[in-house]
Amino acid sequence: MIFLSTLSAKFKTPGDFWGGLASMLVALPASVAFGVTIYSAISPSYAVFGALAGILGAAALGLIAPTFGGTDRLISAPCAPAAAVLSAFAIELVKQGIAPSSIVLLLTVLGILTGLIQMFIGFLGAGRLIKYIPYPVVSGYLSGVGLIIIGSQLPRMVGAPLDSMWWKATLSPALWDVRSLVIGGATVMAALLAPKLTKAIPSTILGILAGVLAYVGLAYNDATMTTLTDNKLVLGALGASGSGYLDTITGRWAEIGDLKLAQIAALFGSALTLAALLSIDTLKTCVVIDQMTRTRHDPNRELFAQGLANITSSAIGGIPGAGTMGASMVNLSSGAKTRISGIIEGVMVLVAALALNAFIAWIPVATLAGILIVVGLRMIDTEPLRFLESRATVFDFAVVAVVIGFALMVSLIAASAVGVALSILLFVREQVGGSVxxxxxxxxxxxxxxxxxxxxxxxxxxxxxxxxxxxxxxxxxxxxxxxxxxxxxxxxxxxxxxxxxxxxxxxxxxxxxxxxxxxxxxxxxxxxxxxxxxxxxxxxxxxxxxxxxxxxxxxxxxxxxxxxxxxxxxxxxxxxxxxGDLEKPAQEETPLRLQEMDLFQGRKDVTLADLEGRMKQLSVKSGETIYTMGDQERELYLIRRGAVRIMAPISGSRQLHHIATYGRGDFFGGLAFLDDRARSDTAIASTDIDLFVLSLDQFNQLADEHKKLALVLLMAISRTLAQRLRHADGERTLLHV
CATH class of the missing domain: 3.30.750.24 (STAS domain)
Structure with missing residues (x-):
């Protein structure tokens, strides 16, 4: 009930529904394809298990990852890195003569170990390292992924054989199927023009509808397009049925106990590799989403959630995965706002697999290819082209180009590694370029x-x-x-x-x-x-x-x-x-007389004697407070022996900072004495200290009897304060240069 209440409270936009639906239409067929790729490596007869594993993986990842993760709009599903590692793993086990049923069990354990490692990485906080990737690297990765998506879908778009290279499929009209080209073209045009016509329905949905309508129009004059048998233009049956779920899952766990501990331990290296690839894939997708939505994800929480999702997926017979770029971009472009869209995607996978199998079977392959091509186009970041306008940013453009080049010619993982290396170079360049x-x-x-x-x-x-x-x-x-x-x-x-x-x-x-x-x-x-x-x-x-x-x-x-x-x-x-006059300890200093202080040089002894008679003599122990900020006393302090520290708040802070020290022969407290306002600082004895204290009342009486002395005293105080202020202003000006 709590979960349903939370879901209801957060589901405030229809964009989450449309995004979940649209991303399911992309993630589910790809997940089935990845599952078939992995399990076909064991034996062609295991392809149906692969389709089921893809569906289970897409459902588990779609439900668990967004529930426990924190990245809005992220869609998690089986992905290419998982398919590559697991299929290679399965092929190697087949070469070793391992029984197919044992290979299936080892794939399950491998997925669980992968999830555990991801959870451990998130627990250690290592996911935060992703925040050190600078914009040029993110931009290059984003554009590289966009180009890869476009390249991978071009053969499907034009109806060429799926094993054709994109450049060969594009430059060889003989390989084209005009029907696919028309369907894909209609999809791309609708998806690109839809935002200019309406905001009510996501462009992805309108693109799919346009593709389906184009297929229906062509099928009116082509009987071969009205059947699923040998029809390569549509997805076809997914091969999933409700009756096979429970038997497959229970059978898998009934045999898991046959594995030996040594066999499980041998999987750790492969699990570590797979965990690293899936974590990088997820966090890269999160960074791209942040870049496009101006948000910020929590990498450690996301890795923990992805690990938990992969454990769940593997435990129920699915295949592991990650936050996927293509489905996430479809989700984003369809108007999704929160992570509820990811949960809806997971629910839609189950609904589609169990109830809409027949409908999904008729979705044209070229339509999904067209949608992904539009997503890829929108992912290409053209902003770095401006870097070429200035010599100061040419190197940043080179970084973008290098990351794109590695993504296209080597792999996304290699592009990630190069991006990290270039991040270090960018940091070094920035540090070297500025003065220390x-x-x-x-x-x-x-x-x-x-x-x-x-x-x-x-x-x-x-x-x-x-x-x-x-x-x-x-x-x-x-x-x-x-x-x-x-x-x-x-x-x-x-x-x-x-x-x-x-x-x-x-x-x-x-x-x-x-x-x-x-x-x-x-x-x-x-x-x-x-x-x-x-x-x-x-x-x-x-x-x-x-x-x-x-x-x-x-x-x-x-x-x-x-x-x-x-x-x-x-x-x-x-x-x-x-x-050349090192400070003497306060106890060795001789208390000054008024005649010895600079303020009263040249004054008559009789006059100074009268002044001294109006002053209090005060002794304060080291560390004791003489006055505090806010005090109303109007007294001037003349230091006969020792030193005093003046403390005051800086920049509105309540914490007091040491701003001045006055020693033997100096005075302090002059501002409050002159402007008749509360103390703006605190005076604390730095050593044992002897003071002359002149109150404002005593000074006024002195002024009536010795006007010249009072004037000289005021001028001396004002001159000294002016010198201090002038010196402070000079230092402040110097520090702002």
Whole structure:
């Protein structure tokens, strides 16, 4: 009941019904043909078993795969890769003298093992690898499949012998049957023109109706077309009957126990090959559907469902299969919207096999060929032709052409393999084509979060070009290693400090690590350190970059390579050495008097004594909060000893980030003191800290008595804030270049 309710809720469009019906008309005859191909390899007398196996396979796959899968419009049915592998397997067993009944059992077990392997692949999550296939490869595969479909159906379209090559059948009018040509032509014309005339009935259905009507018209003057006997123009009887189903299935399982474990184990290699082929066939079809419908499938769920469907199909005597391109495209072109269309296709297979056998027998072969030719035409992607208009995209067009060439001249599986290889080449080309250096700056162009006295800032401005900063991006691998080394080499010879910021690096391979080792060794000869910042322990590819650098020997026990959590920390380390005044521990610092602070240089002692009398003296332990964001206090803090960290949210995030550090002789809290608004940041003591605290009320009283001092104080605060703002604006402009 739950399943029926779900089915009823999702079945909202008649397109699903038409799509299921139309795709059944394509999938069922092909499934019967594939079954006959496989079982005829055992013995001609087993052809009827093959027809039954094709029907059972189409029904099981049609019902199970869409029920448990998640790809809308996908039609699953017995397919060419399954027919090729299983028929070759059967021929080999016949050569070994295996009894026909045993071969049938081994085919059943092989199908079950194939399904189990597919389910295991989906469980491991390996199906997600399909998302790395780029558009040119998908386009080439799509067009290649379309051309293959057209080529395979041309002999049927013109009535030539089915074993004729498409080019021979096309170029040899002597092989044509005019009746097939007329029927197929009527089908193609109706299917192509139908969308321009009406949207109510799918073009596929109208094409089939046009073909059937053309056949009826020709049969009016040709008596040979009114009988199924020796009539090659129609499908003919499927050879399926309800009475044979149960006996065949029960008989199959009654004999399965006769197989030995060694025989089953020997099937694993063939099952692995078949599982790989069917999985690729399914996922390729899903990618094509995604491309044409702008949707996204779940590859792992789909593989799990396909495996379960193949197990079910084999267990009831059917043959395994996959998501098929031809039937899926017919389903799509007939207006299907959801995966319910696949379930309807499976139901229709059973109905057709049991009740409509006589009707289906009269469907012209040329009509189905014409429908598939139209599907093939619609699958050909002409968009890549635009790639020829620009030199930048010529290589992408070449990729499309190569994939099409392999699909036509070798096989679709070979085209898939070539597509994967070309995907790697496309990735390498893209990575090599872009620069791995996002910005190159110097320490005198950027600053740490530590705001220093003016004298130190002037010294850093003079000496800052001795330290170069490379902000790297993308992937550091063999394709970009030479470019990066070429940019680093001149700096290695002239700079005293080299900083590599890895925050935007996505991956690093062993070749890039070896190059960085070489850079470190060259710097070590000059006594110059290599500074690394943002060396993450979790890259997007899952690699621990810090551990990787240790394993490759880049980071060792020496101090040649220094590692910092942030670029600001690395710059601060360099600034300390440029000014030649290493930070003293807070407990060793002597608290400053007002006279010693830059803000009050040249002021009279009496005046400063009055100011100091209006200030509070505050001591805060390391890690304690001085004020928090949103506080309403209007107080200015002057640092006598120690350091304070300023924390604030970035880009609307609630999480606080370290944006500044102020040290001995600096002040903070000036914005709220000046604009009389709530605090926009949080101040936390970085070390034990001693402070002078001037409230706004005390300042106003000071202004009444010492107007000049108040004015000087405001000007000093404003000047320092303006310098900080100017420096921040300069860095922001630099980072956006």
């Amino acid at each position: 250096v996002r910005h190159k700056t110097f320490v005198n162009q950027r600053s740490s979060t530590w705001y220093r006295p003016e004298a130190e800032m002037r010294l850093i401005a003079q000496r800052g070009d001795k330290a170069v900063i490379f902000e790297l991006q993308g992937s550091l691998f063999f394709g970009t290693t030479y470019e990066l080394y070429a940019l680093l080499e001149p700096e290695i010879k002239t700079r005293d400090y080299i900083i590599l910021d890895l925050r935007r690096v996505q991956s690093v391979d062993i070749t890039a690590a070896h190059m960085l080792n070489l850079v470190r060794d060259m710097l070590r000869e000059r006594g110059v350190p290599l500074l690394l910042s943002n060396v993450r322990e979790q890259l997007p590819n899952g690699r621990n970059l810090l551990e990787f650098f240790r394993q490759t020997g880049l980071i060792d026990d020496t101090d040649t390579v220094q590692v910092f959590k942030t670029i600001e920390a690395a710059i601060e380390w360099v600034e300390d050495r440029l000014v």
